[in-house]
Amino acid sequence: MRWLRLLLGVLIMTLAACASDPVRVSSQTWRQVDAEIACASRAAEAQARQHALEAMGRWLVLVQRQTDEEFIPWFSGYWTQQWLGLRVSWYRLGSDDSVQRLAAYLQEEYQEQVLEPVAEDISPERIQRGATKIYVRQLDMRLQGIAARHGVPQRQFERRLQALPAIAGTPGASLHQLLRADPLERLPAYAALLERVRPVPGGDWSSDPGISLVAQRTSERLIGxxxxxxxxxxxxxxxxxxxxxxxxxxxxxxxxxxxxxxxxRSEAQLRLSLQATLEQESQALLRSRERGVLAGVWQLSGQIERSLGRPFDYRP
Structure with a gap:
């Protein structure tokens, strides 16, 4: 029993010594780890971008189909033209901007007849949310194994992730919090981020040259x-x-x-104008870093890379 107690004491002392003297990771190793985190972020971003490109292509096809099948026939219909004539008369009684007001009315109808029905299946907002989730999932997957490859204890690697801000502002979140949130939407910082970058398709038609031309010709014809x-x-x-x-x-x-x-001729002009407007809108939604379908991805990846460039206390 005495020998057993002595052996147990030695074991406890050994464990205490190990706990007080953890594995020390060099600054050079941490720089390599950070470089791999950055590479993982860029690879995850590429995956999310591919998803957004394919999804936006599908959205554009569905919107154009709904335009041809619903909006164009509605616009050209006899009773619609009669109704538009009444509206133009009413516009002219109040002001001289009948063209802009007619364009705004057509935009409201387009939203109701085309964009809203298509949004039941797919929309820029859904595409943005899907792309952002893909980025987070891909990043989480690509971060697996980095610690083991460099001989970094998992606890210290987790601490590194906790020290990396992924979402700035208030509320903010670390990369560790972002990866561990389940579901993502329950993370306050993530929900706030999606609200800030929520895409708003369908700009002001009154300033679009093609749509304004259609509205002008329609207005002039109805007035005549x-x-x-x-x-x-x-x-x-x-x-x-x-x-x-x-x-x-x-x-x-x-x-x-x-x-x-x-x-x-009127249908052809409207179809061409709408097609050009939709293609411009699609490209704007793909490029915009503030309100585009990849805005959430770029906000996260940009913040993570900026955080990796800041000084970090590498002590265990």
Missing amino acids: EMAAGGAASAIGAAVGGAAGTALSLGVGLFTAIVRSNDRP
Whole structure:
């Protein structure tokens, strides 16, 4: 028993000595670890970007299809043109910016008829959230094994991750917190980040040259039709009887024929303008570091790389 107690005492002393004298990792090794973390971040960013590119391509195809199947026929329809004519008349009573106001109204309809239905399946906001999650998952996967490759105790590696800010500001979060959050949305700093960078597709159409041109031509045509219709009604009232009615019907029929003949050109112009606007919007959503589909990824990767460039206390 005495020998057993002595052996146990020696074992406890040995363990205490090991605990008080942990593995010391050199500054050179830590620099190599940091370099690998940076490489892992860039590789994860590339994976997220590939996902965003493919998803935005699918979003664009669906939006263009919905435009051709729903919005273009609606715009060219007889009753829509009648309704637009009434709106243009109302706009002109209040101000002279009927073109801009018509463009804004068309944008509201486009949001309701095209963007919102497509968003039930896919949207820039969903793409952004998906890309950001892919970045975090890929980064977590690529960080596995770095500590073992460099002989760094896992506890010290975790401490390094805790010292790296991944999300700046208030609330902020370390890289360790970001990787361990499950689900990610429950991390206050992550939720706040997504809110800051949330994409807002569909800018102001009134400043878009193509859409403004369509609105201008539509407005001018509707104003001309209303003027002709008003003159015909006045003459018809003066003439009276069957002749006056025939005159009004004749002008209405002529207007319908003109619209029918003008419809292919009007549809083609609107389709080209919308296609150009959508392609510009898609590229803007891919490039924007503030509100684009990769904004969350760039915010995280940029903060992590900036944090890796700061001095760090490498003591265990």
